Amino acid sequence: GAIYDTALDLLARLGMGDVPERLADRLLAAGAEPGDGGRLLFPKSLSEDVIAGACKRFVFHGRDPDRSIEVGGKAVHFGTGGAAVQVLDLDTGLYRPSTLADLHAFARLQDRLTNISWFTRNCIATDVPDPFDLDVNTAYALIAGTTKPVATAFTLAEHVAPIVSMFDIAAGGEGGFAKRPFVKAHVSPVISPMRYGADAVAVVFECIRHNVPLSCITAAQAGATAPATLAGFLAQSLAETLASLVMVHAIQPGHPMVFSNWPFVIDLRTGAFAGGGGETALLNAASAQIINWLGLPSGVAAAMTDAKAIDAQYGVEKGTPSLAAALAGANLVYESSGMTASLLGASFEAFVLDDEMHSANNRILRGIEVSADTLDPDAIIDAVLG
Numbered sequence: 001g002a003i004y005d006t007a008l009d010l011l012a013r014l015g016m017g018d019v020p021e022r023l024a025d026r027l028l029a030a031g032a033e034p035g036d037g038g039r040l041l042f043p044k045s046l047s048e049d050v051i052a053g054a055c056k057r058f059v060f061h062g063r064d065p066d067r068s069i070e071v072g073g074k075a076v077h078f079g080t081g082g083a084a085v086q087v088l089d090l091d092t093g094l095y096r097p098s099t100l101a102d103l104h105a106f107a108r109l110q111d112r113l114t115n116i117s118w119f120t121r122n123c124i125a126t127d128v129p130d131p132f133d134l135d136v137n138t139a140y141a142l143i144a145g146t147t148k149p150v151a152t153a154f155t156l157a158e159h160v161a162p163i164v165s166m167f168d169i170a171a172g173g174e175g176g177f178a179k180r181p182f183v184k185a186h187v188s189p190v191i192s193p194m195r196y197g198a199d200a201v202a203v204v205f206e207c208i209r210h211n212v213p214l215s216c217i218t219a220a221q222a223g224a225t226a227p228a229t230l231a232g233f234l235a236q237s238l239a240e241t242l243a244s245l246v247m248v249h250a251i252q253p254g255h256p257m258v259f260s261n262w263p264f265v266i267d268l269r270t271g272a273f274a275g276g277g278g279e280t281a282l283l284n285a286a287s288a289q290i291i292n293w294l295g296l297p298s299g300v301a302a303a304m305t306d307a308k309a310i311d312a313q314y315g316v317e318k319g320t321p322s323l324a325a326a327l328a329g330a331n332l333v334y335e336s337s338g339m340t341a342s343l344l345g346a347s348f349e350a351f352v353l354d355d356e357m358h359s360a361n362n363r364i365l366r367g368i369e370v371s372a373d374t375l376d377p378d379a380i381i382d383a384v385l386g
Helices: 002-013 021-030 044-053 100-111 131-145 157-171 198-209 230-251 278-294 312-327 348-366 377-385
Strands: 058-060 069-071 086-088 095-097 150-152 183-187 214-218 257-261 298-301 332-334 345-347
Touching: 002 044, 002 230, 002 278, 021 198, 021 230, 044 230, 086 348, 100 131, 100 348, 131 150, 131 157, 131 183, 157 198, 183 198, 198 214, 198 230, 214 230, 230 257, 230 278, 257 278, 257 332, 278 298, 278 312, 312 332, 312 348, 345 348
Parallel strands: 086 345, 150 183, 183 214, 214 257, 257 298, 298 332
Antiparallel strands: 058 069, 086 095
16 A cells, blocks of 8 residues: 555656657646646546556457457466567577577467467567568567467557558458457556656557557666665556556556556666566566556566576576466566576577476466365275275
8 A cells, every 4th residue: 555655646746757749638638737847747536547447357369269368357377578689599509699580480389388378579580670670570470470369569650550450461351450459569658767758659659549459568677767675666666657557548548458567676786687586576476466456457577587598597587486476466477488598588498398387387376176075085084994
């Protein structure tokens, strides 16, 4: 409660800076108020009304309907994320720049891994330098390689419409994708601390226009763009992700948005991202608990190991955070499959190992069935005396 109250206080007294004019008009119409220096303030009542009226559950469609998943409630799903720029080569055992062929191969591999529920593009095709070509070919690799739900990113707003046209072809005709969207967009419209990013906000407008579900991701870094204290960090990052939710509400009330508050931590001695640390695991689990307490579809990051090899460090920094996020009830556990080297690397063999890890985590989540049949004292007595 104290973390939530502090987040609402930050939005009411500090608000958001760098608000694009088009968004500012929508926010003011929705109930935001002008602040100093061009900032917009979100009264507590506005934030509470937005949370109450937000989309609480939605179907994340697969092109194969049998592979669709529900996001929200108590469901926990493991998936991918990240934007690795290197791949651990299967033949040489060395890292090399990731390619479009790698992305397609990753899509095909995870299509057969039963404990990975959706596929976000996990590596960048560094051999495709043009931003539009990159976005188009990335999206194509996803839908060509798997019938699971998929997620991608759009560099610029003008890339959305032509790529959705491609999705329409896959869906059987014009307008088919909007009726049953099988791709969601990863967007980071808030730049920590407490300001909007114009390019990403423009992408949000276009995605909503084409009925593309959103994962609005806040990736604040404790000790750099947000407080080093864990409670203070959670309050600020919650406020920032709520600012994304208010933005979506102001554009299209009730549009499906995964509340993706991903707490990151940096090593204050070196400035390096510490993906495998205990604080990262704790913060993401806490974030999932807070989001679920609000009743919103939750997405957090886990298993972002700093290990570069598939070794004991890799196993510990994968297993502990992913289980913590799952037990906290995260609806979507991003980054939990195939990523290495603090999200800079991706590995084919890691995908297979992580799928096995998800299997164990899913079994733990199922719990223990206690009934007359599973207890059966007579069977125990018969076995002992027989």
